[in-house]
Amino acid sequence: MSGEIPPAQPPPAPEQHGQDHPRPPLPLLWLWLWRRNPLRRRTDRLQGWVALGLLLLVPAPALVAMFGVGDTAYRHYRTTAEHQARIRHHTTAVLVHDAPGHLEPGSDEANGTRYPVTVRFTGPDGQARTAKTDVIPGLSAGSTVSVWVGADGTLTEPPLTVEEIRSRAMGWALVAFLAVVLAGGAVYGAVARVLRRRNLEAWDAMWAETAPHWSRAHGSPR
The missing domain is CATH 1.10.287 (Helix Hairpins)
Structure with a gap:
């Protein structure tokens, strides 16, 4: 069957530009x-x-x-x-005043909360000193807490x-x-x-x- 030969057509375009030859992973x-x-x-x-x-x-x-x-x-x-x-020296400090109380005593949030309170302790040189340290809520004045004291007599972190x-x-x-x-x-x-x-x-x-x-x-x- 004879007839006119249709002109050459360009290849179909890919669905998305740049996706005909995808890069490998x-x-x-x-x-x-x-x-x-x-x-x-x-x-x-x-x-x-x-x-x-x-x-x-x-x-x-x-x-x-x-x-x-x-x-x-x-x-x-x-x-x-x-x-x-x-x-560093591990010693005992005494609270000078009461620590603030938590609104929900005994709760998980209260157990993880600490308040800065002034305490009195003895430095490496034997002199009485005061400083602030974080304590649990609700402690009353005169309560004791364990603290670490550096060589210069200031409170510090434990080793x-x-x-x-x-x-x-x-x-x-x-x-x-x-x-x-x-x-x-x-x-x-x-x-x-x-x-x-x-x-x-x-x-x-x-x-x-x-x-x-x-x-x-x-x-x-x-």
Whole structure:
């Protein structure tokens, strides 16, 4: 059956702009860069090798940094706790006046509430001193509370506990691990930007060479 051949039609547009060739998930990006296809460039393969190399190399120094920094921090805070235990004095203080009462005595909120009250205590030099410390609600004047006194005779916090030492050391270890991982990610990002810029420069050079031939073959635009 003869008839007029219809003109060529452009390919159907995708449903959403930019969705005809979706980017692969980040964990599979380096595999996508190695995929065999006519458009793959040497820079794509190089970017894939960089991603794989960082994926294999970064965990080792990250773990070394985590354990090294964690151990250093643990020893530092343990030494600090021992020093605090030597210079801080645990003693008993007496309330000078009544502590405010809570509106809901015996409630969970009352149990977690503390009020600053003036107390009297004896400093390391044997002299009587007064200062403010936080106490539970409802204590009457003359009640006693336990306080820690520093070498200078002022009220201070108790020495670091084993749990606090371990928690702070683990925090620094985690920071060190994440810092190395983020550094690896920054290296990959820098390499990717350099390769992308190189690809754009190569594309501009190829188009500058091809554009005159394309214009002569298809005529000047109207």
